[in-house]
Amino acid sequence: MRMGQRREEDTGVELQMTPMIDIVFQLLVFFVMTFKIAAPEGDFNIRMPLVAPSEGIPEPDALPPITIRLSALSDGRLASIQFGQRQLKNFLELRERMIEMLGPDPGPSVIESTEVELDCDYHLRYEYVIEAITAVSGYVDPKSGQVIKLVEKIKFAPPRAG
């Protein structure tokens, strides 16, 4: 009887690795080819009054909105920024004026009660509107890196012909 010798021969079980490696590499190639580096995107909420305004007595505590006028040149570039009666140099100054008016860290009640209305020329390039919204919405605290909110309620005035 030579059973012992036979057992020694059968111990090596070979797995077929080739099909698995094939499919794994195909999966890898698929994911590499479909991979796209997408820049992170974020949103700004916009309050727009309904087409038919609701009738009734307005709230007595409601403050009038802060109006920011953005006028445009004929090619859509920004011509001027007007904050109340003041002409501003750039959006950085707009943010400074907002901080001056509301305080460096306004509480929830101030944020809730303050509304900004953007009064823009029709032809103004949209990127300037987002810059204005960024300037009035808040700022990133350089020490903590946290976003300090200034205003959450932003709306548009009807567009001007420009």
Place this chain on the structure above:
Amino acid sequence: MRFASRRDVARGKADMTPMIDMTFQLIAFFMVIVNFSEGDRNERIRLPISELAKPPDAPAKSPITLHLTDAGTVIFGPDEVSIPGIRQLLEREQRFLRARGDDPRAATIIIRGDRAARTGQVQELIRVCQQVGFERFVLRARQEFASLAELAPSG
């Protein structure tokens, strides 16, 4: 003379384990970060930049993404139409939402406007959406630091 038979020659075996480990880790990495939801992106739209545009904490309810091109057309799904032409598509979407049991007024219109689009066109688009019955709007921007002093008035 005795030649070694082929059976006697030891066959070199490569250790596949590290390679398979690494490959599976790569696949796991790509599977985790892959994003198949291309419906809310469009390569034609160059979004305006904002340092405060943080990704939302929670996904918007029934989001409808409208891409406003620099030419003033609106891309919605596979369709590209004029701003007044979007009304028909939005009404269809509204019917679909109602059939699904959702309130169209709770749906969020995400406007991905090109940075060179006109502000008046964005407002026109919002007005058409309001006329159809949508009330919630968000303006989308690319999250990137940009100095506010750079975009100064030219006039």
